[in-house]
Amino acid sequence: MMKQLLRVLLINLVLVTGVAVVSNAESGGENRIDLIGKVVDHYYLDFKPLATVELPRLIYDNGRVHVYRSTTSLLNKSERFTDAGYIDAEPVIQNGKIKPATYQVVRTDGTSPQFDFSITSHLVFFWVAALLTFLIFIPLSLKYRKGIGRSSEPRGAFQNIFETLVVFIRDEIALQNIGPQKYLTFTPYLLTVFFFILFMNFFGLMPWGVSSTADITVTAVLALFTFATTQIFATRDHWKHVFWFPGVPVPIKFILMPVELIGLFTKPFALCIRLFANMASGKILIMAILGTIFIFSDLFGPGVAYGTSWVWVFLTLFVYLIKALVSFIQAYVFTILSALFIGLAVADHGEEHAH
Amino acid sequence: MNSVFAQGLLDVDFGLFFWVLITFLLFLFLLTKFAWKPILNALGEREKAIKDSLEAAEKAKEEAMRISKENEKALKKAESISQKMRKEAIEEAEALRADRAEKAKIEAEKLLDQARNTIEQEKKKALLELRAEVSKMAIEAASRILDEEIDEKRNKKIVDRYIKELNQATADS
Numbered sequence: 467m468m469k470q471l472l473r474v475l476l477i478n479l480v481l482v483t484g485v486a487v488v489s490n491a492e493s494g495g496e497n498r499i500d501l502i503g504k505v506v507d508h509y510y511l512d513f514k515p516l517a518t519v520e521l522p523r524l525i526y527d528n529g530r531v532h533v534y535r536s537t538t539s540l541l542n543k544s545e546r547f548t549d550a551g552y553i554d555a556e557p558v559i560q561n562g563k564i565k566p567a568t569y570q571v572v573r574t575d576g577t578s579p580q581f582d583f584s585i586t587s588h589l590v591f592f593w594v595a596a597l598l599t600f601l602i603f604i605p606l607s608l609k610y611r612k613g614i615g616r617s618s619e620p621r622g623a624f625q626n627i628f629e630t631l632v633v634f635i636r637d638e639i640a641l642q643n644i645g646p647q648k649y650l651t652f653t654p655y656l657l658t659v660f661f662f663i664l665f666m667n668f669f670g671l672m673p674w675g676v677s678s679t680a681d682i683t684v685t686a687v688l689a690l691f692t693f694a695t696t697q698i699f700a701t702r703d704h705w706k707h708v709f710w711f712p713g714v715p716v717p718i719k720f721i722l723m724p725v726e727l728i729g730l731f732t733k734p735f736a737l738c739i740r741l742f743a744n745m746a747s748g749k750i751l752i753m754a755i756l757g758t759i760f761i762f763s764d765l766f767g768p769g770v771a772y773g774t775s776w777v778w779v780f781l782t783l784f785v786y787l788i789k790a791l792v793s794f795i796q797a798y799v800f801t802i803l804s805a806l807f808i809g810l811a812v813a814d815h816g817e818e819h820a821h
Numbered sequence: 822m823n824s825v826f827a828q829g830l831l832d833v834d835f836g837l838f839f840w841v842l843i844t845f846l847l848f849l850f851l852l853t854k855f856a857w858k859p860i861l862n863a864l865g866e867r868e869k870a871i872k873d874s875l876e877a878a879e880k881a882k883e884e885a886m887r888i889s890k891e892n893e894k895a896l897k898k899a900e901s902i903s904q905k906m907r908k909e910a911i912e913e914a915e916a917l918r919a920d921r922a923e924k925a926k927i928e929a930e931k932l933l934d935q936a937r938n939t940i941e942q943e944k945k946k947a948l949l950e951l952r953a954e955v956s957k958m959a960i961e962a963a964s965r966i967l968d969e970e971i972d973e974k975r976n977k978k979i980v981d982r983y984i985k986e987l988n989q990a991t992a993d994s
Contacts, residue, residue: 610862
């Protein structure tokens, strides 16, 4: 039993890549720590041990959107859908209500519905971050409209802190990478991206909070926006550099063309993976380090686990601080790289070709 | 199907993708319109005002410097002019004085010459007169001698008388 438990824990620790593992149900004890489950998206907000708030389900199937208040409500009311876990097994009923098992909604015949637009925990925290950005910067802009900061100096910590960040992004990120002619066009986008990512990262540090940037879907959307921006605003010069690199012999041009073409897509892909991996790994690392206490408990007994727990707790604290730092750094890195890619795409080389 | 790993870490969820895309677009638009643009405009305006006033201050400083330099130059010039004028005045006065002294000297010389001339002339005149007188007297004396050549004794008496008279005339004159 103990060996099996240990094995499952170790497997879970190794599984940072998130490859779905076929875990053996017979070995699954109640004490399992689901590492990946802490990082992936859910159809509920986890406020354990206080509560679990199920989120609304919106499922598009057969030409109409089916809206339910929660997964439980869907399972009890819908004739069309059921939980993927209840296709073969008997549903779990609590207080006369069917409780969700996997939260994976399927048709009663076991096939997936057309589109699942359900609200998820990552989406909720994405919205929270968006709303927070909105609630911070709309009042701030009203202050500027009134003339504080426009004709006078900024007043108060609130305005000063956020103005510093805004000016930093404008001058150190946008201006440095895009150049003085076009940087103001892209500064709003960079500001939006920076503060969204920053606030999403910060929510991962809060109790019960989830870092939406630890979801590859969210980072993919953000990277997609950077990609779209670079493609939409790309200059003739940029395309010339992609398809017919100037200043090199013709055979080299043919070699460079696919390289540059692949480069177009690897840039946003790297953006997406970098942010996601950094944010997801922080959480996985914390869970893994804390999990060591339980591994020690299984290996050497509870006494040793209690005795060494302070080491792991301190290490967790350290990782937590690193995470706080990484929250800033990754928001900065994503923004500066976006600015860099945009700057490369919109650069007007003009007559001079220093390549 | 594993219940725990219902969702893989690397799965891209279409629903989430859709919502995030829509939300991001919406907030990008709203924030750009109502937050970033006003803030960036205000910042730009403020920076421009600061830059302008700095430039204006710099310009005013330069202007003040220029004016003070000009003033100094003018002062220097005025001073040099006044010095020159003083020098000139002194020179002029000196020249005038020398001139006047020269003139006075010449005048005095002239006066002296004149006086000398006058004296000479008077002397000549006097001599001429004296000569005439003497000759006249001699003639008179001679004629008297001729007239009254009676005796030597008397002659001598006449001459003596004449000389006495002459002496008397000289003492009278």
